[in-house]
Amino acid sequence: MKYTELGLVNTRKMFQDAIAGKYAIPAFNIYNMETLMAVLSAARTTHSPVILGISESALKYMGFDMLTGMILGANITQNMQICLHLDHGSSFEICRQAIQNGFSSVMIDASKLPLDNNIQLTKQVVDYAHEYNVCVESELGTLSGIEDETTHGTDSCYTNPSDVERFVKQTGTDSLAIAIGTSHGAFKRTSATQELRFDILSEIAERMPNLPLVLHGASSIPADLVNTINEYGGNLSGALGIPTAQIRRATQMNICKVNVDSDLRLAFTAAVRKNLTENPGNFNPRDFLSAARTSMTDICINEIRNVMGSENKL
Numbered sequence: 001m002k003y004t005e006l007g008l009v010n011t012r013k014m015f016q017d018a019i020a021g022k023y024a025i026p027a028f029n030i031y032n033m034e035t036l037m038a039v040l041s042a043a044r045t046t047h048s049p050v051i052l053g054i055s056e057s058a059l060k061y062m063g064f065d066m067l068t069g070m071i072l073g074a075n076i077t078q079n080m081q082i083c084l085h086l087d088h089g090s091s092f093e094i095c096r097q098a099i100q101n102g103f104s105s106v107m108i109d110a111s112k113l114p115l116d117n118n119i120q121l122t123k124q125v126v127d128y129a130h131e132y133n134v135c136v137e138s139e140l141g142t143l144s145g146i147e148d149e150t151t152h153g154t155d156s157c158y159t160n161p162s163d164v165e166r167f168v169k170q171t172g173t174d175s176l177a178i179a180i181g182t183s184h185g186a187f188k189r190t191s192a193t194q195e196l197r198f199d200i201l202s203e204i205a206e207r208m209p210n211l212p213l214v215l216h217g218a219s220s221i222p223a224d225l226v227n228t229i230n231e232y233g234g235n236l237s238g239a240l241g242i243p244t245a246q247i248r249r250a251t252q253m254n255i256c257k258v259n260v261d262s263d264l265r266l267a268f269t270a271a272v273r274k275n276l277t278e279n280p281g282n283f284n285p286r287d288f289l290s291a292a293r294t295s296m297t298d299i300c301i302n303e304i305r306n307v308m309g310s311e312n313k314l
């Protein structure tokens with residue numbers, strides 16, 4: 001199925017507009033009907049473009065057919081700009097399958113490979129994807145967290161700015177994820193004062209002013225959500241994210257896609273824990289799932305409005 005049949009767009013124009021306008025498009029990870037509806041509701045409310053991020057594990061959870069069915073059912077109209085994006089694709093084959101199943105953008109994450117192998121695999125995906133007018137994101141440098149299979153890691157292998165030009169030229173990648181100190185998950189750092197490496201970001205942006213850059217692991221891990229989870233029986237003590245001021249600063253410097261997953265997971269979990277605890281006699285999942293959906297929508301609207309700067313950018 002071609003992505004245009006689902007009402008989707010690729011990221012080309014989104015990113016050109018974002019670089020010129022100094023804002024970022026949010027990529028929210030989705031994995032079920034509630035997350036999909038929350039993100040689309042926020043996009044409609046704020047009249048803004050959004051990217052739906054689908055990880056390989058989310059694909060294993062839903063399957064391509066269920067995902068495509070949900071996207072069809074979501075009635076994405078021409079006055080929206082929605083991109084369906086494979087997040088952290090690990091092989092040519094998964095990227096090929098995503099493209100054949102209606103994705104308008106894929107990430108090939110070969111960042112763990114030596115540079116020459118990363119270039120080779122990324123180029124193979126780019127050559128294939130471009131035949132279908134699908135955009136490709138790739139990565140240089142390694143974030144801590146899921147990419148090195150630790151959950152509390154704080155070490156990052158930062159992107160080397162001097163590799164970027166050659167990588168982009170030889171692969172033809174449409175956008176590039178860089179490592180400047182963010183990491184995946186809810187335990188990103190040990191101190192709230194730690195700064196992202198804006199020096200590296202600014203050097204990359206200076207060398208390649210038209211290259212759309214991507215920030216993974218950019219959840220802010222709102223303290224009120226963590227506190228609610230802890231208050232209602234969870235244990236996420238020590239969870240700490242990236243201050244929103246730092247994300248906003250990055251969006252002024254060619255970061256035009258910002259990935260957010262953990263913040264929605266926190267919103268979902270906090271709402272479900274609170275709702276179930278406060279309504280011990282309730283066993284109707286629609287009640288607590290509605291609370292979760294509303295809470296995730298609020299988080300998405302807040303990110304779009306106050307962090308990405310992408311409201312009213314259709």
Ligand code: G3H
Pocket residue numbers: 029055056057058087088146184185216261262
């Ligand atoms: O960057 C990765 C996302 O947070 C996806 O995580 O593989 O558990 O869906 P997941």
Ligand code: 13P
Pocket residue numbers: 029053087088183184185186215216217218219220259260261262263
């Ligand atoms: P967070 O864990 O910070 O939400 O990052 C998500 C991400 O980078 C998905 O690719």
Ligand code: ZN
Pocket residue numbers: 088184216217259
């Ligand atoms: Zn990521």
